Amino acid sequence: MTDPIPEPSVIVLIGASGSGKSTLARTWPADYRLELDFYRSLVSGDAGDQEATEDAVFLLHTVLEARLARGLTCVVDATNTRADVRRHLVDAAHAYDLPAVAVVMTSPLDDCLARNARRPANRRVPDSVVRRQYAQIAAARPALRNEDFDHVVTDDMLMRLRLLLQRSVDRIHADHQDDGDHTERVRRVLARRFFGEDLANAFHWTQLRPDHDPLGALTVGGDEITLAYRTWFPDPLDWGFEAQVPCLGGCPGPAWVAVRTPMDLLAVYDDDFPEDAVRCDRCGADTDTQEAVSA
Ligand SMILES: [Zn+2]
Numbered sequence: 055m056t057d058p059i060p061e062p063s064v065i066v067l068i069g070a071s072g073s074g075k076s077t078l079a080r081t082w083p084a085d086y087r088l089e090l091d092f093y094r095s096l097v098s099g100d101a102g103d104q105e106a107t108e109d110a111v112f113l114l115h116t117v118l119e120a121r122l123a124r125g126l127t128c129v130v131d132a133t134n135t136r137a138d139v140r141r142h143l144v145d146a147a148h149a150y151d152l153p154a155v156a157v158v159m160t161s162p163l164d165d166c167l168a169r170n171a172r173r174p175a176n177r178r179v180p181d182s183v184v185r186r187q188y189a190q191i192a193a194a195r196p197a198l199r200n201e202d203f204d205h206v207v208t209d210d211m212l213m214r215l216r217l218l219l220q221r222s223v224d225r226i227h228a229d230h231q232d233d234g235d236h237t238e239r240v241r242r243v244l245a246r247r248f249f250g251e252d253l254a255n256a257f258h259w260t261q262l263r264p265d266h267d268p269l270g271a272l273t274v275g276g277d278e279i280t281l282a283y284r285t286w287f288p289d290p291l292d293w294g295f296e297a298q299v300p301c302l303g304g305c306p307g308p309a310w311v312a313v314r315t316p317m318d319l320l321a322v323y324d325d326d327f328p329e330d331a332v333r334c335d336r337c338g339a340d341t342d343t344q345e346a347v348s349a
Contacts, residue, residue, distance in 0.1 A: 058207055059155050062127040064118075064147035066203070068134045068194075069159025070187035071179045072170035074209065078157070079131040081214035083221070088114050090132035091177070102176040115142070122150040135190040137201065144202050153204035158195060160208050163188045244283060245270075248295060249316055257281070272319070279322060282310065297322040301334040309334035 059065060065082075067075045079087045093110035095101035114130070121128050134140055140156070147154035161169075166184050198206045245254035253272060260280075261269040267286075272279045280298040287293055296310035299322060311331045313319050321327040 058205060058211065059157075060153055060205070062125050063153045063155050063204075064122070064143055065127065065129040065155045065157055066134055066140060066143050067129065067131055067157050067159065068140070068191055068198075069161065069209075070133060070135075070163075070166045070191060071184050072166035072168070072173070073159035073161040074165075074169070075131050075133075075159055078159075078209055078212070078214065079129050081218040081221075082127070082129050086127050086129045088117055088128050088130050088132075090114055100176055102178070115146070118143075118146055122146060122152060125150070125152070133187050133191075135187050135194070137194065140198075140201055140203075148202070154202070155205040155207065156198050156201075156203040157212070158191070158198070158206065158208045160210050244295075248314060249319065253316060253319070277323075279319060280308075281313070299325075299327070299332060301337060302329055302332050303334060303337045305334065305337045307334055307336055309336075 065086075067079060069075045076089065076091075079089065090107070090110055091101040093113040094103050094106045097109045097113065098106035100106070114132070118128050118130070130143055132139075134143070144154040163185065166188060167181055170178055170181070170184050245257040249257070249272075256272050256274050257270055258273065259268055259270040267282045267284055270281045270283070272281065281295045282298070283293070283295055285293045295313050297313045297319065298308050299311050301307040301309040309332050311318075311322060311327050311333070313322060318327070
């Protein structure tokens with residue numbers, strides 16, 4: 055089987071909630087994907103806010119037209135259960151002399167319901183809605199060819215996993231090229247692995263000296279958390295960051311507490327970490343000595 059979808063084109067995904075549309079849509083480059091839920095969340099802060107649908111559709115169509123005017127492929131990731139909605143998309147494609155392709159999702163109803171049930175609450179739709187969408191699409195399917203689509207295919211005819219794999223490989227290569235020197239690569243890999251992309255972008259190394267643990271900082275505006283990367287544990291899986299905190303014994307420190315997740319960093323920022331997690335380089339104060347001092 056070969057991928058029968060021409061480019062550029064307007065690719066109209068047609069499937070109930072939970073039919074796997076977004077997973078399939080992610081096999082195309084990110085800018086191709088016009089996802090209705092995304093525009094709902096953009097205008098209302100909630101991807102599942104059905105009352106935001108009208109504004110979301112307006113935005114989606116605005117972006118669609120702007121891309122088609124540039125001859126760029128669009129993948130419309132919405133249920134597209136209604137004939138008038140599909141009509142609008144087909145007409146938009148043809149207005150720019152591009153083919154319109156219907157991609158009908160073939161997931162059985164039970165799979166749609168199961169996938170829908172696994173979603174976060176604000177993305178989940180009632181089972182009755184999934185059933186209705188499924189029935190609407192089943193009813194529309196035989197006549198799709200009469201709706202002026204240039205191609206009608208089902209998702210099980212498409213071979214797109216390799217494209218997804220290739221895009222992931224390209225992205226890693228691009229990241230490594232961006233990294234340039236070794237320091238930059240270490241920054242990205244370590245900080246991103248522990249704290250995610252946003253925090254990694256706020257992180258920079260401040261001291262990289264031979265035979266010393268590397269020091270860095272998370273800095274945003276006037277706020278800063280100092281971090282050290284520890285590699286003294288025998289098992290590399292235990293290696294990780296510590297954040298500098300005030301010594302509980304009251305000495306100038308520095309004292310440290312392990313931070314492995316964004317939650318740990320938040321606790322450090324809020325001064326809300328367990329006292330027995332703190333270790334002081336200078337006085338060795340931990341909970342025991344602290345209690346001894348207090349007593
Ligand atoms: Zn101390």
